[in-house]
Amino acid sequence: MNLSRSDVLHVARLSALALSEAEVARMTSELSAILNYVEGLATVDISGVAEAGETLAPTPLAPDIPAPSLPTEGALAGAPDRSGAFFQVPRILEEGR
Amino acid sequence: MRNPFFTSLSDFAKGRDDKRFSIEEVTRYFLSRTESLNASLNVCLSTNPNAINRARQLDARLARNGAQSPFYGYPVMVKDNFEMEGFPTTCASKILSGYVSRRTATSVARLLSLGAIVLGKTNLDEFAMGSSTENSAFGPTKNPWNPARVPGGSSGGSAAAVAAGLAPLSLGSDTGGSIRQPAAFCGVLGIKPTYGRISRSGLVAFSSSLDQIGPFALQASDALEALVAMGGRDPLDMTTDDRDPSEMRRDFQTTEIPGLRIGIPAEMFGEGLDSSIRDRLGELRDSLAGSGSREVAVTLPHSRFGINVYYLLATSEASSNLSRFDGVRYGFRVKEPADLRAMYEETRDRGFGDEVKRRILLGTFALSAGYQEAFYRKARKVQALIRGDFLKAFEQCDMILTPTSPSPPFAFGEKTGDPLSMYLSDVYTITANLAGLPALSVPVGLDSQGLPVGAHLIGPPWSEGRLLKVADKISSLYPMPLPEVHAGHPAGFREGGLK
Numbered sequence: 001m002n003l004s005r006s007d008v009l010h011v012a013r014l015s016a017l018a019l020s021e022a023e024v025a026r027m028t029s030e031l032s033a034i035l036n037y038v039e040g041l042a043t044v045d046i047s048g049v050a051e052a053g054e055t056l057a058p059t060p061l062a063p064d065i066p067a068p069s070l071p072t073e074g075a076l077a078g079a080p081d082r083s084g085a086f087f088q089v090p091r092i093l094e095e096g097r
Numbered sequence: 098m099r100n101p102f103f104t105s106l107s108d109f110a111k112g113r114d115d116k117r118f119s120i121e122e123v124t125r126y127f128l129s130r131t132e133s134l135n136a137s138l139n140v141c142l143s144t145n146p147n148a149i150n151r152a153r154q155l156d157a158r159l160a161r162n163g164a165q166s167p168f169y170g171y172p173v174m175v176k177d178n179f180e181m182e183g184f185p186t187t188c189a190s191k192i193l194s195g196y197v198s199r200r201t202a203t204s205v206a207r208l209l210s211l212g213a214i215v216l217g218k219t220n221l222d223e224f225a226m227g228s229s230t231e232n233s234a235f236g237p238t239k240n241p242w243n244p245a246r247v248p249g250g251s252s253g254g255s256a257a258a259v260a261a262g263l264a265p266l267s268l269g270s271d272t273g274g275s276i277r278q279p280a281a282f283c284g285v286l287g288i289k290p291t292y293g294r295i296s297r298s299g300l301v302a303f304s305s306s307l308d309q310i311g312p313f314a315l316q317a318s319d320a321l322e323a324l325v326a327m328g329g330r331d332p333l334d335m336t337t338d339d340r341d342p343s344e345m346r347r348d349f350q351t352t353e354i355p356g357l358r359i360g361i362p363a364e365m366f367g368e369g370l371d372s373s374i375r376d377r378l379g380e381l382r383d384s385l386a387g388s389g390s391r392e393v394a395v396t397l398p399h400s401r402f403g404i405n406v407y408y409l410l411a412t413s414e415a416s417s418n419l420s421r422f423d424g425v426r427y428g429f430r431v432k433e434p435a436d437l438r439a440m441y442e443e444t445r446d447r448g449f450g451d452e453v454k455r456r457i458l459l460g461t462f463a464l465s466a467g468y469q470e471a472f473y474r475k476a477r478k479v480q481a482l483i484r485g486d487f488l489k490a491f492e493q494c495d496m497i498l499t500p501t502s503p504s505p506p507f508a509f510g511e512k513t514g515d516p517l518s519m520y521l522s523d524v525y526t527i528t529a530n531l532a533g534l535p536a537l538s539v540p541v542g543l544d545s546q547g548l549p550v551g552a553h554l555i556g557p558p559w560s561e562g563r564l565l566k567v568a569d570k571i572s573s574l575y576p577m578p579l580p581e582v583h584a585g586h587p588a589g590f591r592e593g594g595l596k
Contacts, residue, residue, distance in 0.1 A: 007462075010465075015445075016445055019454075037405065060335055079426060080428070
């Protein structure tokens with residue numbers, strides 16, 4: 001299938017990627033070419049086939065035991081911006097709302 | 098060029114214990130070789146400033162207590178998508194600029210606990226996405242055999258490090274062939290173990306259901322010991338298996354070539370395979386038969402859909418795994434974004450390179466409403482068929498032989514303009530990841546242009562020891578030379594100054 005410009009913009013928004021105009025044009029054609037190739041899967045008969053498990057055997061669950069985790073200063077050590085014991089990001093809500 | 102101290106891990110251990118050399122001497126040799134060659138090869142993204150100190154401490158302790166492991170003092174390099182506490186981990190991406198790891202990958206920690214010394218961290222395709230190491234934000238690594246050619250990827254730096262003699266052992270990760278294809282391109286041994294053999298904890302996740310860690314080495318027995326050292330249960334990765342990794346050592350010792358049944362899938366020797374590679378593998382098949390193994394024709398009818406399945410499943414998982422890189426907690430963030438949404442979107446657009454963005458978009462699409470059934474779920478079903486083909490083939494044979502790559506190492510820029518042609522260079526390796534199987538690439542000499550050729554062995558689950566035994570046999574049939582890399586002559590292969 002061929003993706004349209006608006007398909008790519010939709011997927012870019014879902015991916016949280018602000019593509020430039022040039023990127024949108026390039027990705028539209030490149031992703032279409034890749035999808036046209038992978039669509040070769042349509043020729044495989046999968047009637048009665050169950051999906052593959054992710055691994056060879058079912059993955060056991062880890063025991064739920066509380067343990068110390070990364071201390072605050074360690075977690076914040078690489079923060080691009082911080083405020084006290086918090087990561088700082090641009091304001092989400094306007095003041096007074 | 099071979100290092101002047103030892104020929105293998107066990108030879109290193111003997112030389113160390115017999116005081117033929119000190120650990121510090123060995124460490125200094127590899128570091129200085131790296132320093133002089135890195136400008137031309139671009140193998141290392143960072144070196145370890147503590148390596149010499151650690152070597153001295155290990156020497157001092159050795160004088161008092163003796164060594165408990167062959168890895169005591171052994172130099173290794175690690176692909177820069179493994180975390181090491183206190184060290185930068187870049188994944189060759191701008192988005193992780195300035196990031197310093199707060200923990201150490203289990204695989205690396207296990208080698209360190211035996212006394213290994215990490216010399217440096219190696220170049221890769223950004224987030225391990227690529228087949229040539231051209232997608233690195235820090236520029237491509239050069240193939241030590243011919244600097245006009247790619248080293249393969251994504252673990253191109255780790256493969257080139259062993260080929261160029263910058264380290265005797267290195268670690269890589271393999272999601273669709275990222276250890277085996279660069280091993281073939283650089284003329285070294287590389288193995289991707291069974292899914293669940295080695296903990297992925299501390300490996301930056303690309304496609305969690307396909308990623309596995311493995312070593313590059315010159316000797317099969319060295320790769321074997323590295324797998325045994327790193328393998329086994331890890332509570333930090335619940336997909337690791339309980340099996341005792343030393344079973345691989347036992348299998349290595351007991352496997353015999355006479356009577357071994359080697360499966361040959363016609364699908365993987367047909368159209369699209371470079372004739373020079375087909376010729377080398379033809380000779381290998383004759384030599385193996387001469388050693389008493391038996392060829393069995395097998396068929397893997399769904400393997401031709403491997404690329405299709407891979408580029409839906411791996412990208413789907415990548416789109417989820419890479420959502421954590423958002424500029425909030427670490428790494429790169431754009432300056433003064435208009436709002437939170439703009440901060441996420443612009444940070445990711447400028448922080449990620451083209452191939453990473455392409456795969457995030459593709460994976461997001463494959464999982465999006467309306468398309469999930471036709472793409473992601475269909476791919477999971479065809480994955481089950483690919484796995485089934487292998488299990489059926491292993492009823493008739495002990496392992497399967499194929500080429501590692503359809504072509505010899507290609508030139509820089511040859512495939513960068515066409516993502517799909519780059520993807521197709523993984524056509525023979527990718528199905529082992531989809532089926533969770535162990536597989537390795539072992540050098541079988543040079544092609545007509547003097548470039549390395551790799552043979553690819555795929556085995557049933559947990560057969561690493563057997564595969565390595567056959568690789569060991571192949572290495573004895575095809576003793577592999579090493580390239581002469583000369584500092585300051587990026588285009589030449591003259592005799593190096595270090596002896």
